Amino acid sequence: MAASATTSSKRFIEAIADELGISDGRYEQANDSYLSLGRWLNRPASTIAVYAPAVYIQGSFGLGTVIKPLSLEEEYDVDAVCEFKSIAKHTVSQKRLKTLLGTEIEAYRKAQTMVKPLGEGRRCWTLNYAEGAQFHMDIVPAVPNGAEVRRMLEAHRFDARWAGTAIAITDNERYNYSVVSDDWPRSNPKGYLQWFKSRMLVVLTERKRELAKSINATVEQIPDYRVRTPLQAAIMILKRHRDIMFQDDEIHCCPISIIITTLSAHAYNGEEDIAEALLSILSGMDRYIQRDERGRAWIRNPSDPMENFADKWAEYPARERAFYNWLAQARDDFRRIANMEGRTLIAEALTPRMGAELAKRAEGRLGGTGSLLRGATSAAASSTPSFGSTPRVPSTPKGFA
Known part of the structure; x- marks a missing residue:
């Protein structure tokens, strides 16, 4: 062709x-949601702050490939990771890690006066935001796994350049979910994002440079979602x-x-x-x-x-x-x-x-x-999210990217 x-x-x-x-406001809403949760998990009174929990976005919001839902009945799915930086997988069971995170997310839900109950998925906790918000956030508990994945890939002569950010995640359908074990499901959303950006880095940088020049800003001040x-x-x-x-x-x-x-x-x-x-x-x-x-x-x-x-x-x-x-x-x-x-x-x-x-x-x-610049499209005309007032029902996810 x-x-x-x-x-x-x-x-x-x-x-x-x-x-x-989607509008810049939607991206900002996703950023605000995971940053707010991250601040809560690291507050002085947090029961897990000692484990250095780091919350970050994964999936289509991170990749910049989110599309508007087909209908008002569908929700935006904000996928996030909570990585416990100072916990090793051989010191805790998947179940225990997920419970630790779930307790604090439930406290966050109540503090934020969220009416909908906290949901539990196979690998994540789901925060269901207010009626009409049209989005929910799935948070996957994780621990660092970069060193092990790098050794494994190098032993099999695979490319290990993105391995440093690999994580081990929970899965309540795994045979060893409730026991301490080194055998956890693997993931690496940060590594995948870096690979994805590498495939378009020249064009991405040029688009950001064009936008920065048009608004008298520096390239460093332009978030990726703006282009x-x-x-x-x-x-x-x-x-x-x-x-x-x-x-x-x-x-x-x-x-x-x-x-x-x-x-x-x-x-x-x-x-x-x-x-x-x-x-x-x-x-x-x-x-x-x-x-x-x-x-x-x-x-x-x-x-x-x-x-x-x-x-x-x-x-x-x-x-x-x-x-x-x-x-x-x-x-x-x-x-x-x-x-x-x-x-x-x-x-x-x-x-x-x-x-x-x-x-x-x-x-x-x-x-x-x-225009290829998000900020120049009518879809990005507003700097604040507009979520309407119609209740939404979650749709079936079609893959995390």
Whole structure:
């Protein structure tokens, strides 16, 4: 698939990305929520302050690939980690660590007069914010695990450059959840984020430099969420295309976001135009799916190459078929769009693939010029979050990225 597009299609795809993007206020709300919790966990009266708990964002908010929900009934999922910096995994059970964190989060919930009860997931605690807030925060308890992961990767001759920030996390379905053990589930959201940023660093830096110059600021003063790269925009578009295609998915075969994000970042070649990035990514993303000696698919976690993001495909072959069906459909859809002229024609073609409301809003947006700078879009017009007053119900997550 040639990485070229008409001027009309380029502008329309850019408008789609702008419409999918969330406001700066939403990012600030996510930042404020985890910073507030972090301050609580480290206050003098905290029962866990002695363990140096550090709270940070992971998932799509950290990666800058969050998209607006399909409907008012869906919530934004703010994924966070609470890493106990001064606890080693061989000194505490997963259950004990999770209980320690849960006790303090429950105290925080009461202090903040949150009405909804604290939820418990397989690996996390869930803070459900007020009615109408349209978001909840999942907090995963963790302990440092960088040294062990580095040794393991180097022993198997894998790239260990991102291993230093690896963590061990809790999982209440693990066989050893209640006992002290060295065998914990692994994760490395900070390492993954650094790898992801490395795939778009040149363009990200240039976008931040442009924005800093326009508002008479320094590059260091510009948070990453204030700009959007073509890689991030392409991933956002692909995630929405996926959402629409699998809107009625009853057998849970919808391709997960971390797979789309990882393959897209691998296939991105530094394009400075969203449409060209999108076409290039679609053309090459499946080349980064490896196969083992038994023919099973491997999509390695770049921050932990011994983890396979496609590990469920062998157990559930329908998921692998669903991914390739989605990829073929996305290639066909955006190849056709790339050759079109005229925003009305493009809107009609995209309606069944991206949603009628989104296509209509993008068509209306083309009265202006659009921008890759978040601060220049209407989606970022307000510096304070606007959450409305309609109660929301959490949706089923489609992957942490």
